[in-house]
Amino acid sequence: MDKPYVIGIDMGGTNTACGIVDARGEVLRRGAIQTQKYTEADQYINELHKALMPLIEEVGGIDKIKGIGMGAPNGNYYTGNVEFAPNLPWKGVIPFAGMLHAKFGVPAALTNDANAAAIGEMTYGAARGMKDFIMITLGTGVGSGIVVNGQLVYGHDGFAGELGHTTIVRNNGRQCGCGKTGCLETYTSATGVARTAREMLDIKKEDSLLRNIPVESITSKDVYEAAIKEDAIAKEIFEYTGRMLGEAFADFVAFSAPQAIVIFGGLSKAGDLIMNPIREHMEKNLLPIWKGKIQLLFSALNEADAAILGASALAWELKN
Known part of the structure; x- marks a missing residue:
């Protein structure tokens, strides 16, 4: 497999957890940033990039990453947008999947947090x-x-x-x-x-x-x-x-x-x-x-990793 890893990002109202995941569902590297700290969505994406890039380098660089999946409140899988999320600092419609793709240069997909958990359970957990x-x-x-x-x-x-x-x-x-x-x-x-x-x-x-x-x-x-x-x-x-x-x-x-x-x-x-x-x-x-x-x-998923795993599972489906 020339691109053996994906990135999973779990955007919570307070904190964002992220990780690099392999095809067996092992979270190989983990990072986190505060969600609430950034008044602009661009700042948030920049901070995510800063947190993830050292981890990406540790597994062989961006060429080893197939794609990025994100679970977010009010995340819309069809549009890749977070739409009118009441508990996030950014109001209105934010095109996060597009912003991730532009920043990291790999395909990105997004869904809401509960859907991400379901995908994780189906890919790696009790619903396999x-x-x-x-x-x-x-x-x-x-x-x-x-x-x-x-x-x-x-x-x-x-x-x-x-x-x-x-x-x-x-x-x-x-x-x-x-x-x-x-x-x-x-x-x-x-x-x-x-x-x-x-x-x-x-x-x-x-x-x-x-x-x-x-x-x-x-x-x-x-x-x-x-x-x-x-x-x-x-x-x-x-x-x-x-x-x-x-x-x-x-x-x-x-x-x-x-x-x-x-x-x-x-x-x-x-x-x-x-x-x-x-x-x-x-x-x-x-x-x-x-x-x-x-x-x-x-x-059957470890709670600390479940949302990262669910979000990462979205990324295996992405076309390069």
Whole structure:
């Protein structure tokens, strides 16, 4: 293989991680820059170039690089643009794939971060060999990537797969950052779990380890740590969150009949605390034709590398 490596870039709202990846999915070199530091997109690209070039030289120079893949909030695979991302310093439409191509001189592609995770899982992880699956990322928000017949679903405009913004509570649902109310994300993201904790502590009178923490400071990690100590309210918060996810997953199955739903992100660290109620409530709400047939899996990718791997997987498809 004359170009044995690709570059994966994971643009987060706060930090950007990047790496050089080989065909087996090994991240050979890693780097990082701060996303928020640069007021101009050009400065950001220059800084990425500065961080990556020494790593590229270490693996034999730019001639060894087949292409660059980037996962970014509101990244549009069709256009190569990041479009109106609410949590990034640059507003409007930014042609990042074109800017990367111009700066590095190799082909570049871009997609959103959850789609990048799905591609990574299909190329290197738990969904290897699967043609139909859904990737759900449970982090600050809830993202998703839908794969049907071996192809990621982008829709007509490049933005398909916003399952975190399907409505799970129709009346008096929680306000979401997207402007809607009752979105799945407002209940089942890490921030959603913290909101549930505040609500339950307000309604219930029982003792809880969570009452030792200032209510506005409670995080999903605090809820997990209390739950593994058998705290009743913390366990109920996971039961409630898992029920919401399980009911939503049953709807998602009705849409695309996936072989598996793969769960990735911070909340997946809760293991059975979250998985058991998801499984119970998904099965309860599935049509009989799907009962017992849909696998629920945790991501097989190391979380630190997953987004880099997913983004890098885009680059193997690029034509030189």
